[in-house]
Amino acid sequence: NGEPLYLDVKDALYGAENQPLIVGGRYGLSSKDFTPAQVLAVYKNLELPTPKNRFTVGIVDDVTFTSLPLEEEVSLGGEGIYEAKFYGLGADGTVGANKNSIKIIGDNSDKYSQAYFEYDSKKSGGFTCSHLRFGNSPIRSTYFVTTPNFVACHVQAYLRLYDVTKGLKKNGTFLLNTVWNPEEVKENLPVHIKRYFAQNNIRLFTIDATHIANEIGLGNRTNTILQSAFFKITNVIPYDLAVTEMKKAIVASYGRKGEDIVNKNYAAVDRGGEYTEVEIPAEWANLADEPVVEEKVPAFIRDVVRPINAQNGNNLPISRFKGREDGTWDSGTAKFDKRGVAAMVPEWIMDNCIQCNQCAYVCPHAAIRPFVLDEKEMANAPFGEDETLKTNGKGFEGTRFRMQVDVLDCLDCGNCVDVCPGNKNGKALKMVEIATQLPNQDNWDYCMENVKSKQHLVNIKGNVKNTQFATPLFEFSGACSGCGETPYVKLVSQLFGNRQMVANATGCTSIYSASAPSTPYTKGEDGRGPAWANSLFEDNAEFGMGMVMAEEKMQARIVRLMNEAIDNNCCSDELKDLFKEWIDNRFDGDVTLELQAKIKPLLKACACEYCKQIDELSHFLVKRSQWIIGGDGWGYDIGFGGLDHVIASGKNVNILVLDTEVYSNTGGQASKSTPVGAVAKFAAAGKRIRKKDLGMIAATYGYVYVAQIAMGANQAQTLRALREAESYNGPSLVIAYSPCIAHGLRAGMGKSQAEQKRAVECGYWHLYRFDPRLEAEGKNPMQLDSKEPDWSKFQDFLKGEVRYTSLMKQFPEEAGELFQAAEENAKWRYNGYKRMANVVWEQEEE
Ligand SMILES: Cc1ncc(C[n+]2csc(CCOP(=O)(O)OP(=O)(O)O)c2C)c(N)n1
Ligand code: SF4
Ligand code: SF4
Ligand code: SF4
Incomplete structure (x- = not known):
């Protein structure tokens, strides 16, 4: 009957003399911005003879028709306001540079300043947009910039991916970072952009910051060059002053990294002026649209996924989600x-x-x-x-x-x-x-x-x-370039994806595994693929165990029905034999997959009541491969109680902990997996206590399969461990070493595999498999797979990662001591594993 606030107001005025008409509505649905155009829509509604009550604004409700019509966005703030938008690539430094620009302008002029930063859900390499405002009076616009004076497009590919000219004011300015020369720009710009430029008298500047950065030796760090170009083109504050302040910020940020880095960034500032103004031909104003080439993609991709990817999700009408009210999303959308x-x-x-x-x-x-x-x-x-x-x-x-x-x-x-x-x-x-x-x-x-x-x-x-040769059923995720976690997730999907269920903890794994609209889990040619769901951070192990228990119940029901069918002798001999075979092999995934294919058609052919019921449950004829996946923040800390409960239960689950030794998704906080001496958030002066040994805790149960792996160090051991874990009819825990951007690999994330090799060679990480099946055979269950480390390389390994070297810079005295402690701990751990692996099992039993 209305929102609580609406009802309160109505109630307060009920029966009052000259009671006004009271109209209620909702804005900000799904955290959407509330913009001036929406406020205007509300006032226009109130002006109507019968205003729409219980309206919504900011969404397009074409199902229950509650939404108010919107007009063009309007610019508020008057002449003195300057609005700018910067389109960047996640982790390319655009956001950092803009945070710095806003400080420079705020600190060095009388101007008021404001900034908002917008991201998509890709871990890096995704979309970012920085929204900056400066003005002579206080800025009260609590929403993204909708009518910019200036737009910078730092990624050439965005010209076709996003509506980068949206809202750009008449006589505004557009800066494009591009490898094209001005003639090529004129040739290659999309037609709608050319037309916009000409019709709105836009000034176009281009710069090849990518090549300049390369020449300077800054790799792909174009941010400072583009920041400098912004100051020079717009002159929001005198350019000389901006240069001085940018250089001061460079010393503050990189001073500790050495003169070379500082000088390279100085050069980047100095070369920001190397842009060209491209003349806009007047005839562009009348260019006709290019013919639309209809791509052969599923309707869901065309109507929902593509608009969301193009940052147009807020404009999608509600009708596009009909039939998806429960939130179900197609798998395999990432490939688009x-x-x-x-x-x-x-x-x-x-x-x-x-x-x-x-x-x-x-x-x-x-x-x-x-x-x-x-x-x-x-x-x-x-x-x-x-x-x-x-x-x-x-x-x-x-x-x-x-x-x-x-x-x-x-x-x-x-x-x-x-x-x-x-x-x-x-x-x-x-x-x-x-x-x-x-x-x-x-x-x-x-x-x-x-x-x-x-x-x-x-x-x-x-x-x-x-x-x-197996099709990856996890592909094109939004993980960072070089992420150490995803190769494991992908491999599991290749090995077991055709019957895999995933319970996923919150963390990088959940973000890159399924954040709308991109779903990297997909199906193979046979239409089979992993089913995936995320509940909470803290209850993931229990969530996965629930999936297994549901399957157990269904399997038990099938066994009962099959036995009854056999006893009643109502099905063909062939089917009865297959039922027996299935009952005997129901825990063997691959066998059940084959048996399902044989049994299903026969169920349809047999008219008996049992077969009808088994047919209804036929997707449970395939033994699922249950995976419970999460990071170390989940496995070692927040979800540990549940993880312990689940492994203690003896249920047949496979737990994969992707160990980055920090909470990666939230920016690198220390977990119980963080080793001594590593700098992480909440451990700014280096972690003081040693890393918890999750694997050994699990091994003490005696009936849990446990392995520690590092793909880059031993690809075959990784495969063996995953295979053994999955085939073990009980709980399995695999802890996978995963280099992450939070580690600050000095060699770069292009060496994330090589870093794992170095970690194992020097004794920082150890490979082992603890298989309770071996004990049942009278053998030692503990197998140490990594060779005696070359401890002389241990300290060098630490020096290859900023999470350790930054401690040396900030706390040089303690660093030496903590790094020694890290080495001692690693030795202590390794020796413990060695002792376990060297026990002669028969003798122990005597
Ligand atoms: C109970 C709870 N606490 C905190 C969070 C916020 N949070 C989301 S992801 C995350 C970090 C996950 O770290 P980790 O488990 O190590 O996985 P990674 O991101 O490294 O893969 C945190 C703290 C949450 N979602 N729920
Ligand atoms: S790693 Fe190199 S050699 Fe091996 S398949 Fe790939 S391209 Fe060929
Ligand atoms: S560089 Fe090679 S390993 Fe990295 S994403 Fe591209 S294809 Fe994959
Ligand atoms: S684990 Fe690290 S590298 Fe991988 S996606 Fe998360 S933050 Fe990026």
């Missing part, structure tokens, strides 16, 4: 993102390739894959036989092999190149500029759409190479 944001991507040098598939194994984004083509697939391919190799290995006779890069989904980490062994002539992959590889995207598209998986030709769980 096709962000194309990498500056460099790998190029395959076929002649050096030994077909080991290691590149695909480690890729965090599933953006490089081996394809095996039969004769027919080769005949229609856009590439020739001379661009493929004869596939090595038994079972692949008569086929061709191609390592194919997905240019538009690669995130430029370089791990594939780093791990590629190549042959005696060198590596079989090298990083090259994306522009040179764009034509290769057609080859990827062909392989994805037309080349059938050949995974049935080999045992995909047999070895590292074979795993990569």
Whole structure:
């Protein structure tokens, strides 16, 4: 009957003399901005002879028709206000530079200033938009900038992805960071942007900050160059003053990192003036729209996913969500993102390739894959036989092999190149500029759409190479470039995805695994794929156990029905035999998968009441592979009580803890997994207590399978551990070492695999498997998989990560001591594992 506030106001005025008409409504639904246009809509509604009551504003309600119509956004704040928007790529420094700009302007002028920062849910490499306002009077606009005077587009690809000119004021300014020269800009700008520029008298400036940054030696850090360009073009404060202040900020931020870094950033400031003004031809004002090319994509992608990805989700009408009121979202939508944001991507040098598939194994984004083509697939391919190799290995006779890069989904980490062994002539992959590889995207598209998986030709769980012939059922996630976590998640999906259920804790895993509209979990050719859900941070283990218990109940029901059917002799002999076989093998996932295929058609053919009921439950004929996934913040700390409860229960679950040694998703807070001496939030002076040994706690139960793995250190051990964990009919816990941007790898995230190798070599991380099945066979369950570490490399390893080196800079005296303690702890741990692994089991029993 109305909102509480509305009812209160109505009640207060009820029966009053000259009682006004009281109209209520809602704004800010789903945390949407409340803008001047919406306020105007409310007043316009009130002006109507019969205003709409219980209205909504800011959404497009075309189902129950509560929303008010909106007009164009209006600019408030008068002449003195200057509004700017900066489109950036997550983690490219745009947001940091704008935070700095707003401080410079606020501190060095009489102007009032304000900034809002907007992000999508990608971990990095996603969309960011900085909204800045400066004015001569106080700024009371508590919403994003809708009518900017200035727009900077720091990523050329955004011209086609987002509506970057939206709201740009007449006579406004547009700055584009682009590798195109002015003539190419004129050629390549999308038509609607050209028209907007001409019709609104926009001044267009371009700068190639990407190349300038490279020349200076700043890699892809274009932020300071673009910040300087902004100050010079707009002159919001005198440019000289801005330069002085930017340089002061550089000393404050990078002073401790050395003169070289400071000088490079100074050079970036100085070269911000290297922009060009591009003249806008008057005839652009009358350009006709380009013909719309209808892409063959599912309606859900076209009508919902694409608009959300284009930052237009707020304008989607409610009717687009009809039938999805429960929040169910299609899987496999991430493949439609096709962000194309990498500056460099790998190029395959076929002649050096030994077909080991290691590149695909480690890729965090599933953006490089081996394809095996039969004769027919080769005949229609856009590439020739001379661009493929004869596939090595038994079972692949008569086929061709191609390592194919997905240019538009690669995130430029370089791990594939780093791990590629190549042959005696060198590596079989090298990083090259994306522009040179764009034509290769057609080859990827062909392989994805037309080349059938050949995974049935080999045992995909047999070895590292074979795993990569299995289709990844987790692909193109929004994780950071080079993320150490996602290669594990992807591998699990390849091995068990066709019958996998995932209970996911909150954390990076939940953000990159499913944040609307991108869902990287997907289906294979057989239509099977992981089912995924996230409950809470703290109850994830219990959530996963609930899934298992539900399955147990369903299986028990099927067993009862099958037994009754056998006893009543009402089905065919073939079906009865299959029922018996299923009952005997119901805990073996792969066998149940085969049996389901045989049983299902026979159930339909048999008319008996039992078969009808079993048919209704037929999706439970396949034993699910239950995974409970989360980070160390979950597994070691907040979810530990539940995790302990679940492993104690003896249920058949597989728990994967992706150990980044910090709470990564919220910016790197210390967890009980953080080792001594590491700097993290809440441990700014270095953690003072040692890392908890979660694996050993679990091992004390004696009936929990436990493994510690690090893919980059031993790919085969990772595979073995995951395989064993899944096949163990009881609780399994796998703790996976996962380098993260929060570690500050000095070698960069392109070495996140190599860093794992270094960690194990020096004794920082250890590999083991503790398998209770071995004890049942009279053997020692503990197997230490990492060699005796080279402890002399331990301190060097710490020096390779900013989380440790920053302690040396800030607390040099304590750092030495804490680093020694870290080494002692690591030795203590290793020796403990060694002792366990060396126990001669038979003797122990005597
Ligand atoms: C009970 C609870 N506390 C805090 C949070 C906020 N939160 C969300 S994700 C996260 C960090 C997760 O860290 P971790 O488990 O290590 O996973 P990672 O992000 O490293 O993969 C936190 C603290 C929450 N969602 N719920
Ligand atoms: S560069 Fe990184 S993201 Fe790109 S294909 Fe290689 S491993 Fe994958
Ligand atoms: S890692 Fe190198 S050698 Fe191995 S398959 Fe990939 S490209 Fe070929
Ligand atoms: S774990 Fe680290 S690297 Fe991976 S997505 Fe999270 S923050 Fe990024």
